[in-house]
Amino acid sequence: MQPLSLKLDTRYEVDPAPSRINYRFQRLWLMRSFRLFTKLILPVFLCLAFIFFCFSNEKMLNFFKSYSSNAIDSFADRPELLIKLMSIEGASQPLERIIRDTLPISLPISGFDFNFTNIREVIESLDAVKSVDIRVISGGILKIRVLERVPEFVWRKNPKELFLLDEGGAIVGRVFNRAQRSDLPFVTGAGADVALVEIANFINLLKPIEDRVVAYSRISEDRWDIVLDNSQRISLPSEEPELAVGQFLILNQSENILDKEIERIDFRNKQRLTLTLKNNEINN
Amino acid sequence: MNKELFQSQLKMRRARQIAIQRGLISILDVGSSKITCFVLSFDGSGEFKDSDGIGPMSGQSSFRIIGVATTRSRGVRFGEIESIHETERAIRTVVQASQKMAGTRVDHVIATFSGARPRSYGLEGRSELVDGIVTDESISRVVASSEIPNIGVGREILHAQPVNFSIDNRSGLIDPRGQAGNALSVDIHMLTVGSIAVENLLYCLQRCDLEVAGLVSSSYCSGMSSLVEDEQELGAACVDLGGGSTGISIFLKKHMIFSDSIRLGGNHITNDISHGLHTDFATAERIKTFYGGVLATGMDDKEVIDLRSDTGDWEHDSRSVSRADIIGIVRPRVEEVLEEVKERLEVAGFNSLPSQRVVLTGGGSQLEGLDGLASKILGQQVRLGRPLRIQGLPQSATGSAFSSCVGASLFATSPQDEWWDFGIPASSYPAKSIKRVAKWFKENW
Numbered sequence A: 001m002q003p004l005s006l007k008l009d010t011r012y013e014v015d016p017a018p019s020r021i022n023y024r025f026q027r028l029w030l031m032r033s034f035r036l037f038t039k040l041i042l043p044v045f046l047c048l049a050f051i052f053f054c055f056s057n058e059k060m061l062n063f064f065k066s067y068s069s070n071a072i073d074s075f076a077d078r079p080e081l082l083i084k085l086m087s088i089e090g091a092s093q094p095l096e097r098i099i100r101d102t103l104p105i106s107l108p109i110s111g112f113d114f115n116f117t118n119i120r121e122v123i124e125s126l127d128a129v130k131s132v133d134i135r136v137i138s139g140g141i142l143k144i145r146v147l148e149r150v151p152e153f154v155w156r157k158n159p160k161e162l163f164l165l166d167e168g169g170a171i172v173g174r175v176f177n178r179a180q181r182s183d184l185p186f187v188t189g190a191g192a193d194v195a196l197v198e199i200a201n202f203i204n205l206l207k208p209i210e211d212r213v214v215a216y217s218r219i220s221e222d223r224w225d226i227v228l229d230n231s232q233r234i235s236l237p238s239e240e241p242e243l244a245v246g247q248f249l250i251l252n253q254s255e256n257i258l259d260k261e262i263e264r265i266d267f268r269n270k271q272r273l274t275l276t277l278k279n280n281e282i283n284n
Numbered sequence B: 001m002n003k004e005l006f007q008s009q010l011k012m013r014r015a016r017q018i019a020i021q022r023g024l025i026s027i028l029d030v031g032s033s034k035i036t037c038f039v040l041s042f043d044g045s046g047e048f049k050d051s052d053g054i055g056p057m058s059g060q061s062s063f064r065i066i067g068v069a070t071t072r073s074r075g076v077r078f079g080e081i082e083s084i085h086e087t088e089r090a091i092r093t094v095v096q097a098s099q100k101m102a103g104t105r106v107d108h109v110i111a112t113f114s115g116a117r118p119r120s121y122g123l124e125g126r127s128e129l130v131d132g133i134v135t136d137e138s139i140s141r142v143v144a145s146s147e148i149p150n151i152g153v154g155r156e157i158l159h160a161q162p163v164n165f166s167i168d169n170r171s172g173l174i175d176p177r178g179q180a181g182n183a184l185s186v187d188i189h190m191l192t193v194g195s196i197a198v199e200n201l202l203y204c205l206q207r208c209d210l211e212v213a214g215l216v217s218s219s220y221c222s223g224m225s226s227l228v229e230d231e232q233e234l235g236a237a238c239v240d241l242g243g244g245s246t247g248i249s250i251f252l253k254k255h256m257i258f259s260d261s262i263r264l265g266g267n268h269i270t271n272d273i274s275h276g277l278h279t280d281f282a283t284a285e286r287i288k289t290f291y292g293g294v295l296a297t298g299m300d301d302k303e304v305i306d307l308r309s310d311t312g313d314w315e316h317d318s319r320s321v322s323r324a325d326i327i328g329i330v331r332p333r334v335e336e337v338l339e340e341v342k343e344r345l346e347v348a349g350f351n352s353l354p355s356q357r358v359v360l361t362g363g364g365s366q367l368e369g370l371d372g373l374a375s376k377i378l379g380q381q382v383r384l385g386r387p388l389r390i391q392g393l394p395q396s397a398t399g400s401a402f403s404s405c406v407g408a409s410l411f412a413t414s415p416q417d418e419w420w421d422f423g424i425p426a427s428s429y430p431a432k433s434i435k436r437v438a439k440w441f442k443e444n445w
Helices: A020-029 A032-056 A058-076 A093-102 A116-124 A196-203 A207-212 A241-255 A279-283 B003-022 B084-102 B136-145 B195-207 B218-226 B229-234 B266-277 B281-291 B298-302 B323-347 B370-378 B400-413 B431-444
Strands: A085-089 A129-137 A141-148 A153-158 A161-165 A171-175 A186-188 A213-219 A223-228 A232-235 A262-266 A274-277 B024-030 B034-042 B063-072 B108-113 B119-128 B155-167 B170-173 B183-194 B211-217 B236-241 B246-252 B255-262 B304-306 B320-322 B357-361 B382-384
Touching: A020 A032, A020 B084, A032 A058, A085 A093, A093 A116, A093 A141, A116 A129, A196 A241, A207 A213, A223 A241, A232 A241, B003 B024, B003 B108, B003 B211, B003 B400, B024 B084, B024 B195, B024 B400, B034 B084, B034 B400, B063 B084, B063 B400, B084 B195, B108 B195, B108 B218, B108 B400, B119 B136, B119 B255, B136 B155, B136 B183, B155 B195, B155 B211, B155 B255, B183 B195, B183 B255, B195 B211, B211 B218, B211 B400, B218 B236, B218 B246, B218 B255, B218 B357, B218 B400, B229 B236, B229 B246, B229 B357, B236 B323, B246 B323, B255 B323, B266 B281, B266 B323, B281 B323, B298 B320, B298 B323, B304 B323, B320 B323, B323 B370, B357 B370, B370 B382
Parallel strands: A085 A141, A153 A186, A186 A213, A232 A262, B024 B108, B108 B211, B236 B357, B357 B382
Antiparallel strands: A129 A141, A153 A161, A161 A171, A213 A223, A223 A232, A262 A274, B024 B034, B034 B063, B119 B183, B155 B170, B155 B183, B236 B246, B246 B255, B304 B320
């Protein structure tokens, strides 16, 4: 008789056939629901379970936190990403010093920790800075290009405080007395800084009598007075003061009005020019 | 008819219905030389429409074959399973391969087998018509009234198909329902097989985790697929020349009226060649398929065939024979088979049928010149039959060797009504007693 036990030995198998387990497993695998389960539902479930396990355990969570922060740090501390130097362009010596002192960073610093927006805000909050351009150039150099405000006026806001203003009325800095910047026109009165544009319209017209002008005084945050030496004063209307200035110059040219004993030339009423004589003249 | 058979057959019917609803069923042909598995997919009405000029074609347009696998048969002799585990392995192989091709799993199987000594019986049933008109109820009553002959110990009924109804003297009715008459009688063709073979097959299928949706005789399937419609209508015999057995089925009026099986087949031819030429079985099989024939001509003496073998004896290994020698070996065996077929057909009364068409199919019918020899023995109306074409069947599985598989596919879609499809008549239910109670109440109150 043919030995029955040999049939299990695959070497003697003439006709190959799948084993029962193989057959059953393939039939199981051909079930669509089983395939879906093993290929989609089970892996998703296992992933979710793993994630849940990790984040439900405080130890594991701390481990992951420290691991990830270490990894980020070790990457951020790479020398390629370090900012080592800072160069400031376009700023005057004192301003540069101020910027260097105020910036809340200490070099070298990683590019990852460097907060551009914050730095920009800090620099732009300085009075003397009009705009700033920050970039990191190769070699780890932080380049700050500053556009400084140019002081155009000296402004006395109140009896104690003197400010330097640029052409737009923004505060550039402070001075302690007028004589420090006697080259700049002098502006007084509250609200003068916002109305500087109006001055700009007529300040050039006053070139001929420039050396006689002492100050431009804002009255009631509404209109300008031009204060001249000899305690003379020109009151300008709140609307179209430059026309009044033109009118005055013509008057001055033809009549030399300033040489007369007149205390105030009042243009506030358009229909009627008012001249105020000095007190002692009236008495004379 | 015993209840157990009823229940087991109805269970298979239900399984078949479930499978068709799910849209997948497999066909398993357990033959002596090969085991084949088809996977059928039912996808609605099919791609053919009536407007294409192709009708429903007896149901085969509603399915397509999506998986086919064939393997060498193991452990099967004369169409019966001899070594269960070997056969189970072969079934596993084909089922797995066809599932792989189909890309899906199938749970229901319709199995066909050729052996198990089928025997045909003609049954007759007769019952009076109560209302003078034929209803479903009266059909099931007449079917139930037919007497089952003693089929012998260890045998069971495989098919029991009502083939003819007659009312009074009018015979040959296909559907007698609604007709008037006094008495209805029915002719039933019953096919019995040895129950051991069926049990072995069922055990194999159960071991392969398959649910049986039908058991069909392979000769019946071959007739379904290789006889054309008018042959089935007018009467024809289908001879399925298989490997281990030869199946015979006679069809008339689209019903099988007789089926038999001869325990002789292609393997015996191979055996004869192996004996006669002293070669191993594989070489003999090869010589049979390539050079086998039944009509020797002058050319065949000149055609020399090398008998390659590997015994180490040079004289033995370098023999050669002429094709005429091989035909000399093959022909007597084929003649024997055909004579046997003729005898069985005569016993069945084939000669009295209106048409004596004989269709040869099965793997053995590919033998060269067989139709010429068969027409000398079985009469002039012999032709070689191939199974009809069904969708999705690969070219390699369209040959005549696959006719029983294709037939089983047709059986899966449109099985003929069998005894158990008519239901148990109400008379055998206890409901009758309730009726009697109701009647008693009516009469006495």
